[in-house]
Amino acid sequence: MTHQFPRIPVIGYCDPLSVRAGGTVSFKVSASGEGDFSARLMRSICADPNPAGPGIVEEEVEASINADYPARRQGFNPGSYGIVQTGPAIPDDVTFTAKIWPTLPGAGEQVIMSLSGVDLFLDEKGALAGRAGDTVVTTGRKLSPRKWYLARLSYDCSTGKLSVEETPKDLWGEPALGEGNAKGFEPQLGGAMLIAAALRDGHADRHFDGKIEAPTVYAADSADSRKLAARWDFAKATSSLRIEDVGPHGLHGRLVNHPARAMTGYDWDGSEMNWRHKPEHYGAIHFHRDDIYDFGWETDIEWTVPDDLPSGIYVLRITQGEYEDAIPFFVCPPKGKRSADLCVLVSTFTYTIYGNHSRPDFKPEWKEKFSRWNGYPWNPAEYEELGCSTYNFHKDGSGVCHCSHLRPLLNTRPGYITMGYGDSSGLRHFQADSHLIWWLHEKGIPFDIVTDRELHDEGVDAVKGYKAVTTGSHPEYHTPKTLDALLDYRNGGGKFMYLGGNGFYWRVAVHPEEEGIIEIRRAEGGIRAWAAEPGEYFMAFDGGYGGLWRRNGRPPQHLAGVGFTSQGQFEGTYYRRTEDSRSADMAWVFEGVEGDILGDFGFSGGGAAGYELDRVDVRLGSPENVRILAISENHPDSFVLVPEELLTHITTWANQPMEELIRADMSYFDVPGGGAVFSVGSITFCGSLPWNGGDNNISRIMENVIRRFTA
Known part of the structure; x- marks a missing residue:
């Protein structure tokens, strides 16, 4: 590759x-x-x-x-690796050692360490092998995936003896040895040292899939500590791209294409789950042949x-x-200035996290619909070499925990259709949010754009001065700084509108050195595309506990009054107004709206309440003064509770019947100090705004709220 x-x-x-x-x-x-x-x-x-x-x-x-x-x-x-531009000087004898946890043995040659014409690698059959010049030796025994081994290569220049040995950590494993003669080979001094790959035609190739810990080079034909030339301790500088040599010469290197750090290592025993507390147990880096950061x-x-x-x-x-x-791309006003009373918060972190999502349910026959509608013709499911999203798996079966915008993201294009089934538009993210953008243009409501990147970098200053801030359809991924900024805005008297579902759900981190990449650890709980390995829940980029914001003590209800409760197929139904919606102090929301049924139409799933639903729950942080104005109903059988709401097959966290928790709540509450929050609790809500040219009851409700919030 x-x-x-x-x-x-x-x-x-x-x-x-x-x-x-x-x-x-x-x-x-x-x-x-x-x-x-x-x-x-x-x-x-x-x-x-x-x-x-x-x-x-x-x-x-x-x-x-x-x-x-x-x-x-x-x-x-593509493919991640470590590189030391000038490796250790090895004039004759040499020994490589490393602890390895292979994940794809047998999937082609995979280099563990490469220096001066000497390679320690897995051969095409998955056995540990060594190379000195043209001579190759192998143990002949395929390694087992996802098990730890001590790997060693030694070369004695005087005798020409070249040997490799693998020793399983597994109690029942036996060492395996391979030997041969490379008499006459002399290492080439001054070359680059590569870890998890080797150079070919000037490019890194033959990438290793799996974890590597403590790669070490000795200037001897044995692991003689007196002859230590270099040892890279991957437990150091974990949040950076730097790999530190703790040997005598300080031959530090760097990582390419962002392999996963803060990974459990050879000695991890479950006694500590946070890599910062016991770094010696987190000395491994997980490399992948399909890692890609910046094209x-x-x-x-x-x-x-x-x-x-x-x-x-x-x-x-x-x-x-x-x-x-x-x-x-998204153009924000000059810093410190604004041209409108309304700010639309664009969720570029979520767009990036989903970037090039290769959906497992994609069907080639969907492309007939794409073509008929003159939609975007290319689908990530057919171009996985462009780098997948964090909703996909690497070739070795591990979850993708890094995602970057420094590559073409096919699913951010105008005309891209996410869901090819059904009669609706089948849109998510950028394209679904455009329903709101079109509606604002159609209604003549001025707005500025600010993205979560500015919110993360500038805090509440990024939205200060706006009378109202609104999200789009799916503001799912947030850093501590973006949540803090929105809370500060709301609590400082700002009017906040949450027009989606499944928002403020996962905690993510941005890299301290490389702004283009985001990290996610899919820790315990939640609807997870993959599950992080035990002990690998804390993120490398900022040390924070990964997973749901709910597991971090900040459920979405804390900010928006509602939080994720149910998901189904890309189908939508409607809301029914509550008695609370008819109170005198809430009449302004429904001015000009007739009847009880709201949003039984729409371009997203056919209804305003669908796909992913959020509900009010005071126990999770919804304020006591929250008003539920409308509740969705009649959801199809595909809708289920999210895992964090289930305790057993018959009991729920909320201690309520499951069917009562499958709903979207349209809600409103005032915030002390003059702030207010309006939330709709549904990811398909914005898809109803353009229906009938924007002349419908969802549109009228939204216009009432925005006009009131920006008055």
């Missing part, structure tokens, strides 16, 4: 994803056809290709980057956003011949 080229003819990405007016954004493009490619800037208003709705709506923007550019193909190199493409277009460009969602459309791509 070395130096691949995208199979998609025209593709690109940008950095950063969000930029303030006056800042600079770079676009990186790979185009495989002949001739130049053209670029034109568009303001994105609706990204839903459904012909029954507004369709894809974009406005062309006059900009200096609207031009033709030279085309080129740009490659990328590292050269910049084709660099653009400084004009100070007067309106805040909004933009796409750069790049075209070559019959092929086209559209790269979205």
Whole structure:
């Protein structure tokens, strides 16, 4: 998997994803056809290709980057490894040792350590092997996956003896030895040292899948501590890309493509679950052949956003011949300024976490619908080499815990359809949020864009001064800083609208050195795409306890009044108004609304209450003064409680019948100091806003709330 080229003819990405007016954004493009490619800037208003709705709506923007550019193909190199630019000087005898936990033995040659023409590796059959020049020796015994071994390679220059030995940690395991003669081989001094890969044609290749701990080099034909040349302690500098040599020469290195750190090691015994408390038990790094962080493409277009460009969602459309791509980015107002009373908080952390989600239920026949609607033609399920999302597994079966925007993210494109089944638009994330953006344009409601990146970096200052802040359909992933900022805004008198479901659910971390990457540990509880290994629940990037915010003592109800309770297929039903909605102090929410049934229509799942549902629960932090204005009902049989709500097969955490907990609550509460919160508790809610051209009861309720909050 070395130096691949995208199979998609025209593709690109940008950095950063969000930029303030006056800042600079770079676009990186790979185009495989002949001739130049053209670029034109568009303001994105609706990204839903459904012909029954507004369709894809974009406005062309006059900009200096609207031009033709030279085309080129740009490659990328997946696979994580460690590299020491100048490895230990080994004039003759040498010994390598490492503790290894292989996860894909037998899936091709996999190098553990490589230096000066000497490799310690797993051969194609999965046995421990060694190489000195052209001589290869092997134990001939395939290693078992997910078991710890001590691996050793020794070379005696005077006799030419080359040997490898693996010793299982397993109580029933026996050592295995392989020997041969490489007489005449002399190590090549001064080369790079690679861990978990080897160089081929200038690129890292033959990547190792699994954990490696304490890779060590001795300038002797045995593990003689007096001849220690280098030992890399992976328990040090855990939150960085640095790998530290604790040997005599300080030959420190760096990691490429972000393998997973803070991993349980050879000595981990369950006595400590936090890597910071017992780092000697967390000296392993988990490498993968398909890790990818930054494609590292050269910049084709660099653009400084004009100070007067309106805040909004933009796409750069790049075209070559019959092929086209559209790269979205988000323009925020200049720092400290605002052009509207309403702020739309765009969930780029969630977009990135889901980036290139290869859905297990994808069916090629869905593409007929995509084509018929003129939707985005490429699907991540068919291009997994571009790097999957944290909802997918690595080739070795471990969960993907890192995700980056520094690569093409196919599922962020206008016209991309997530769910190919059913008659609805089948949208999520960027495209689903565009229902709200179209509606705001249609209603003539001015708004600024701010993303969770600015919220994380700037805190409450990023949204200070706005009369109201609203989310989109799915603000699922948050850092401690983003949650703190929203709480500070709300508690400081701000009006907050949560227009989605399954929000504020998972805790994530951003890297202290590399802003483009996000970490998730899917710890105990929750609807999990994969389960983190025992002992690996604390994140490497910031040391925080991974998993649900609920498990961190901050359930979504603390902020928004509602929290995740149920999920089903991508189907929606409706809300029914409660008696509380008819009280005099709540009449303004429903001004102009007739009847009890709300949102029995919509482009997302066919109804305003669907797919993922949130409910009020005072025990989880909903305030005592919360008002439930409407409750969804009649959900299909596919809807089930989320795991954290279940204690046994017949009892629930809330001590209520399961069927009563499968619902979305539309709610409202006032906050001391002048703040207020309106929440809808459903991920499909925004899909009902554009129905009938925006003339419907969900639209009317939303307009009432926004007009009141921004008055």
